[in-house]
Amino acid sequence: MSAVKITSSHAGHGGTDPGAVWGKYGEHIIASQINKKWLSITGGVDCSVENSTSINDNLAKISAKVNAVSKSGSNINISHHLNASGGVGTGTEVWYWEGDAVSKAYAAAISKAIANALGIPDRGAKATNNFYVHRNTTGRMLLIEWCFIDRKGDVESLLKNMDKAVVAATAALGYNAKAPAPTKEPTPVKKPEANSTPAKDFSKQYFTVNPKKVRLKTAQGLRKLTDVEFTGNSTYGGSYKAGTVFAITGLKYTKAGCPRLITQSGHLLTANKADVEEITVAPAKKTGSYKIKSAIGANIRSAASKNAPIVGSYPQGATFNYDQTVVADGYTWYSYIGSQSKKRVYVAAV
Ligand SMILES: [Zn+2]
Structure with missing residues (x-):
């Protein structure tokens, strides 16, 4: 099989939109690493966005970048994501535009290749006519959920086997890349002590979202x-x-x-x-129902912070009742007591 031409590829989140966050793992950071490796094999335009001001702004800017280069219905564009489901889900899945058999075949092949490389379940090709990047771009869009970021086995396998998985996924599209040889020890350069320690996770001790x-x-x-x-x-x-x-x-x-x-x-x-x-606004005693507007849905978290653990998620259009609103972490949060957990949970208005 000769390689299919990739028009563009991007990390699905960026700027002030970190995507899903689980402990020290951030979707935006991991997806960006994948995207760079992917593009180094397939070529194509990097349509990632680093200056977004919200989830919707990020989606709109990515779509505009894709549309600037993807003019034909047969162009192939890739969107890299990690899934989240409150620790329940595991495996790889690839979303394609419902009814497009060509996209479906690519999606199935990519999903299988990644799942095998990571040793996690192959959830396969999934059809959508609802995802924002699919709806708002010309050409074929394959949205890869590489694995679940909030599942230890998934995310750790991805971090360990990322090169192998990217090589396998691009091989499913006909590319013949080899996993890069282990990097040689670089010539020692003068380096301050602090830089020799592994990258630090600042999200616990520092504000990583504009307060x-x-x-x-x-x-x-x-x-x-x-x-x-x-x-x-x-x-x-x-x-x-x-x-x-x-x-x-x-x-x-x-x-x-x-x-x-x-x-x-x-x-x-x-x-x-x-x-x-x-400075957070004291919880307002305000009840009502809220409908999820974001095309990618919204996470349910255990605290009013984008760094708080994800305990579930709502798809676009889902409606729930809340009994409090809280302003924190740069968002208005709609809060209620979970019917099963009996614990207070928070959903950011985006
Ligand atoms: Zn995502």
């Missing part, structure tokens, strides 16, 4: 916006007492990935939760 409004727990100074490594004057933008409130417009990251908060005045403030706390 919008914070209060200082300890006295802090504001840094110059360009001083993201915090090596310059620590009170460049003034020094402030505990209790001072700042409006936050975004995040900036150090080379090592440590987040900093950008204040409304255009300075940097620490994002360490030991030093700054998010």
Whole structure:
């Protein structure tokens, strides 16, 4: 089989949309790694988006990028995702446009190849006429759910066997890549000690989603916006007492990935939760029903945070009753007591 031509490929989430997060694993980060490996084998245009401001904004920008290069119905575009289901699901699945037999055959072949490479169940080709990227792009769209991010066996196998799985998936489309040889020890370069430790997960100790409004727990100074490594004057933008409130417009990251908060005045403030706390609006006693608008559905979480464990999910159009709303982590959360778990759960309005 000669290789089918891939027009584009992208990570399904990006910017302020991290996708599913489970413990230290983030869908956006893993899918981006896969996407880079994929494109290095198949070629094609990278339609990932890193500057999105919301889930819907990310989907719209990805679709616009795909449409800029995918003009014909036979063009093939790939969307990389990891599934989540509160620890219940396992396996690989690939979503194709309902009724397109060609896409279905590719989807089935890719799903099988990945599942075999990872040693997890093959959930196979799945038809959709509802997913945003399928509905809003020209050409064939194959949306790969590589495995379940909230299933230890799945995600750990993916991280261990990623090269092998990408090679297998692209081989199912006729590409003949070999798994890259183990990387040779690079010539030692002068490297600060801190960089030799493995990449740190900052999401527990630092705000990784714009908290919008914070209060200082300890006295802090504001840094110059360009001083993201915090090596310059620590009170460049003034020094402030505990209790001072700042409006936050975004995040900036150090080379090592440590987040900093950008204040409304255009300075940097620490994002360490030991030093700054998010100001949340007290739960409003407001009841009603909420309908999921996002094309990719919404996660149900155990706390009002995008980093809180996922305990379930709703598809687009699903409706549920809530008894509280909470503003936190940059979102309005609709909250209720789970009928089976008897525990309070939260769904972000997106
Ligand atoms: Zn996803």
